[in-house]
Amino acid sequence: MGDNSISRDIIRGHIDAIILRVLCEGDNYGYEIIKAIAKNSDGKYELKEPSLYTSLKRLETQKLISSYWGDESQGGRRKYYKVTSLGEEAYEKSLADWKIAKDLIDKLIERQD
Template sequence: MGESSISSDLIRGNIDTIILRVLCEGDNYGYEIIKSISKYSQGQYELKEPSLYTSLKRLESQGNIASYWGDESQGGRRKYYTVTPQGRKTYHHNVNAWKMGKKLIDQLIGSGEGDE
């Protein structure tokens, strides 16, 4: 199993939180969310469109984000997403849960023999 497949498996459960992070910085549309995630990961992770839109639907149905249509003067209209106050709370809760989980996993899988 290659390094990229491990990264994708580890990231998969945190996609909603990653999207919320992007939207906490400002309203955005699908393609730009994907580009932001790639930029934040320095090109090491690329979120695929089906995963993005599945997460966006889930986040919206949970009340963590809301969507609206932009007023594009050129090209097609874009659907923008904005984080809600509940979404900001969810983001901060998920980040804290990640930090606690990371600490526990580090304890569980660290060998104690000069971890690299």
């Protein structure tokens, strides 16, 4: 499935919701978000960094997430993201929309013998 371009195209349209889901489970920073997504997909999907930054920037502009700097004593500074109440609403809505779309696509594609 990892090489399946159709499923990648479908996932691509839902990156914002995928990231919101990770952040709904707790504040997180860029690299850990990528890791969490890989883990949620059982290692079958890896979000690329350019897409991550684009999506985070968009979510922040839409005020669905907010950010703050972590206070690591060593190593690089980490920018953490936190979902806002607006973001939680958006996440619930994306989830509901996705379920409707999934049912519909199932009905449309699967043959009913």
